[in-house]
Amino acid sequence: MAIKVLIADDDILIREGLKIILGLDSEFEVVGCVSNGLEALEMCIxxxxxxxxxxxxxxxMNGVQAVREIAMKTTTKTLILTTFDEDEYIFEALKNGARGYLLKNNxxxxxxxxxxxxFGGNIVMQDVILDKVTQGFKTSRQDKVPKGDTFTEREIDVVKAISEGxxxxxxxxxLYISEGTVKNYITSILNKTGLKHRTQIAIYYLQGEI
Structure with missing residues (x-):
């Protein structure tokens, strides 16, 4: 079954170009092309x-805001595809639930x-983006995520696996455990950290905050 993809970009040439590229591959089905984040949210709903x-x-509505709303209101996975690699965009998008951050020059x-x-449930971050994350950029978050001694050994194993994508x-x-058990561990980790998404877990681990 083809992966159903929505393209949201205010540049019509980018939208149409991506539509053509994906449309030529039977693994994808472009279900819509929109020019702003609000239209993207409405279509995902x-x-x-x-x-x-x-x-x-x-x-x-910009892409960062749209990611948050889509993550809260739908089951759609979001992937940022942009020309901008500023720290604030990267962190806010991933914090809001984006499953990846990719530059258009790919x-x-x-x-x-x-x-x-x-689509397969993994995280995508190209090297230049991962470098910014691991080097640690300033965030608006005031409270630190609990350190490793707050978690069980198995929870740490799950955190490390999430950070590997x-x-x-x-x-x-x-880890030789059931998927249900994995979900339970992730729920426990999110509750202990106050984070909302698995991508955030990966970010904070890579920054050495877990």
Whole structure:
């Protein structure tokens, strides 16, 4: 079954270009092209969208805001695809629940691979983005996430696996536990940290805050 993709970008050339590229591949089905974050949110609510490709800078509602609303109100996975790699955009998008952050200068094949990776439940961050995350950039968060001694040994194993971009199924296979148990561990980790998404867990671990 083809991955249902939504393209949100205020540049019509980018929208149409991506639509053509993805449309030529039977693994994808472009269910819509929109020009702002609000339209993206509305389509994700009204239609079945597996992965939403979102630019950062869009009118009405930008990509960072759209990520938050889509994560809260739908089951759609979001992937930022933009030309901007400013720290504030990266962190806010990932904090709001984006499953990945990719720059538009990537090849069509890499963009398609990223969509498939996100659809499969994993996280996508190219090197330049991961470098910014691991180097630690300033955030608006005042409270530190609890350190490692707050977690059980198994929870730390799950945190490390999440930071490697593994899906629940892959974590289950790696740690020899059921997917249900993995979900329970993730829920416990989120409750202890006050975080909302698995991507945030990966970010804080890579920054040495877990």
């Amino acid at each position: 009204e239609e079945t969208v597996d992965v939403a490709l979102l630019d950062v800078r869009m009118p009405v 090849s069509p094949d890499k963009i398609k691979d990223a969509i498939k990776t996100v 593994l899906s629940n199924k892959e974590i289950s296979n790696k």
